[in-house]
Amino acid sequence: MTSGVAAQPPAQIGRPARIRGITIPSSLQLQRVPVGAVLLTMVASGIGIGWSILDSFPFYGVVAMGLLPWIPLFFFEAAWKYENYGFYAILGTFTVLQLGHLGEHTAQVTQLLIYDGNLAKAHGIFGNLDLELVHFVWDTGVWLGLLLCTYKLGFRNKWLLVSLLFSSLHEVEHMFLFYINRTNLDFYQHGGFAGIMGEHGLIGSPLARPYLHYIYNFFVVVPLVMAFWDESKHAYNVWLAKALPDMTEQERVSVTQQLQRLRVQEGDVLVQQGDVADRFYIVSDGEVEVVREGSQGETRVALLGPGQFFGEIGLMTAKPRTATVRATKDSELLTLDRDAFLMLVTRSQGGAADLDAAMHTRLAELQLLDKQSPA
Amino acid sequence: MKNQFTAKRLLFLGALTAAVFGFVAWQQTTNPPHGGVDFTATRGQFHHYIPHVIVMALIVITADALALWYGWKRHTRQKNVEPVTDAADARLNPLREVEPPAPTGGASA
Numbered sequence: 001m002t003s004g005v006a007a008q009p010p011a012q013i014g015r016p017a018r019i020r021g022i023t024i025p026s027s028l029q030l031q032r033v034p035v036g037a038v039l040l041t042m043v044a045s046g047i048g049i050g051w052s053i054l055d056s057f058p059f060y061g062v063v064a065m066g067l068l069p070w071i072p073l074f075f076f077e078a079a080w081k082y083e084n085y086g087f088y089a090i091l092g093t094f095t096v097l098q099l100g101h102l103g104e105h106t107a108q109v110t111q112l113l114i115y116d117g118n119l120a121k122a123h124g125i126f127g128n129l130d131l132e133l134v135h136f137v138w139d140t141g142v143w144l145g146l147l148l149c150t151y152k153l154g155f156r157n158k159w160l161l162v163s164l165l166f167s168s169l170h171e172v173e174h175m176f177l178f179y180i181n182r183t184n185l186d187f188y189q190h191g192g193f194a195g196i197m198g199e200h201g202l203i204g205s206p207l208a209r210p211y212l213h214y215i216y217n218f219f220v221v222v223p224l225v226m227a228f229w230d231e232s233k234h235a236y237n238v239w240l241a242k243a244l245p246d247m248t249e250q251e252r253v254s255v256t257q258q259l260q261r262l263r264v265q266e267g268d269v270l271v272q273q274g275d276v277a278d279r280f281y282i283v284s285d286g287e288v289e290v291v292r293e294g295s296q297g298e299t300r301v302a303l304l305g306p307g308q309f310f311g312e313i314g315l316m317t318a319k320p321r322t323a324t325v326r327a328t329k330d331s332e333l334l335t336l337d338r339d340a341f342l343m344l345v346t347r348s349q350g351g352a353a354d355l356d357a358a359m360h361t362r363l364a365e366l367q368l369l370d371k372q373s374p375a
Numbered sequence: 376m377k378n379q380f381t382a383k384r385l386l387f388l389g390a391l392t393a394a395v396f397g398f399v400a401w402q403q404t405t406n407p408p409h410g411g412v413d414f415t416a417t418r419g420q421f422h423h424y425i426p427h428v429i430v431m432a433l434i435v436i437t438a439d440a441l442a443l444w445y446g447w448k449r450h451t452r453q454k455n456v457e458p459v460t461d462a463a464d465a466r467l468n469p470l471r472e473v474e475p476p477a478p479t480g481g482a483s484a
Contacts, residue, residue, distance in 0.1 A: 109398075109399075109402070112402060112406065112408060113402060113406070116406045117402070117406030117407055117408045117409055118408075118409065118410065119408050119409060119410030119412075120410045122408075143435070147438060147439070147442040148442075150439075150442045150443060150446045151442050151445050151446040151449065152446070152449070153446075154442070154443065154446040154450075155446055155447055155449075155450035156450060157379065158379055158380070159379055161443075164439065164442075168435045168436075168439050171435050172428065172431050172432050172435050175431040175434075175435075176424065176427070176428055176431060179424075179427060179431075180424065187416055187420050189412070190412070190413055190414065190415045190416045191412075191414045191415065191416025191420075191421075192416055192420070192421075193412075194414075196428060200414060201421070202421045202422075202424065202425070202428065206400075206403065207399065207403065208403060208407065208408040209408070210408055211399045211402070211403055211408075214395075214399065215395065215396075215399065218392075218395055222388065222391065226379070226384065226388075230379055
């Protein structure tokens with residue numbers, strides 16, 4: 001075990017960005033993936049595209065080679081967001097996948113425009129997947145996903161209900177198409193593929209199948225994007241909520257915007273006994289130990305894991321640190337600087353109560369420890 | 376959460392919908408999709424599947440109703456959280472950038 005002091009400054013993860021007058025919520029920004037990794041991925045993606053063009057790949061191959069390097073990066077960031085924002089990250093992943101799906105339908109409609117309505121040449125970018133089975137599985141997944149979103153968020157975020165309505169209509173259509181495709185292929189191939197609402201279909205409409213399904217997807221995806229945007233402005237860190245459970249939702253959202261992320265290695269010292277208190281910490285991954293230094297050496301006071309916090313005593317009492325805190329594993333912490341912490345204490349009744357209770361318990365434990373092992 | 380169906384958003388969505396429908400209508404009229412498929416299915420063949428479609432619709436409606444019912448129950452359980460207000464946010468987060476309030480109109484003539 002090494003014993004270096006954590007040298008890396010905490011990374012700002014909470015501050016919303018402002019681009020051309022639009023405030024971009026912090027949860028929509030890259031918070032875990034370093035900028036260097038993004039640049040590297042861009043280079044890899046460019047090389048993939050260039051190589052596939054030089055090697056005469058079909059168009060879908062070129063697109064796939066361009067997209068592939070982004071997949072691990074996307075899921076790495078999404079996994080971190082899931083650990084820190086919970087269900088919001090699932091909604092985000094779902095929204096991104098659905099944007100891709102709408103992109104595929106947009107490509108098909110564009111191909112129809114280019115090839116004067118020739119359906120044989122208009123199957124989207126990944127045309128090999130233009131199968132009833134694939135449509136059915138994907139759209140059933142979308143519908144089930146929206147049912148889950150409705151259960152979790154639907155009555156506080158009503159755009160999800162709009163999306164669910166159109167997804168449900170779409171689902172009945174695909175159930176029908178998949179059913180006749182499997183049970184009566186001859187009928188399917190000679191007109192059944194129009195489905196329920198397609199031109200010449202069971203009920204029918206002026207819209208031919210590709211346009212009808214483009215419209216279905218449009219009305220599923222656009223409200224979903226709006227719902228996700230709204231959720232982004234109200235996402236809060238789940239570790240903060242676990243550490244200080246009595247804060248209101250709005251307080252959690254506001255404090256989340258001031259959080260910073262700090263990664264430390266095993267053995268790094270986060271807080272040194274006797275130092276001036278300048279920061280509050282919440283463990284979000286890994287483990288730290290709290291040790292009290294005395295004349296007889298160190299005594300371990302506590303082991304803290306995800307959702308537990310430290311550093312509040314020095315900030316609330318304006319006294320030097322009462323113990324040393326050291327990482328026992330590679331860990332990640334969320335931190336608030338002094339100003340943000342004091343703002344929390346003075347403005348959040350619930351948060352202050354949680355901190356006060358923890359501080360008194362810990363001070364009593366330290367007093368007891370000091371009595372048991374006098375210097 | 377504040378009103379999500381604001382006039383600005385509905386206007387944006389309306390304009391986008393009009394653009395999409397306009398494009399589709401234009402394409403459907405000028406380049407109707409065709410692909411060498413014989414459309415020989417009769418109305419009777421379609422009508423044969425009406426009961427199947429009704430069952431499919433009932434499955435979807437039932438699942439939707441269950442999600443809405445349990446979603447509503449979950450929502451009412453969590454209703455004791457503080458409503459999101461600009462004032463509450465601004466009180467706690469001084470760094471937050473707030474759009475200035477819209478100017479009130481003057482007296483009309």
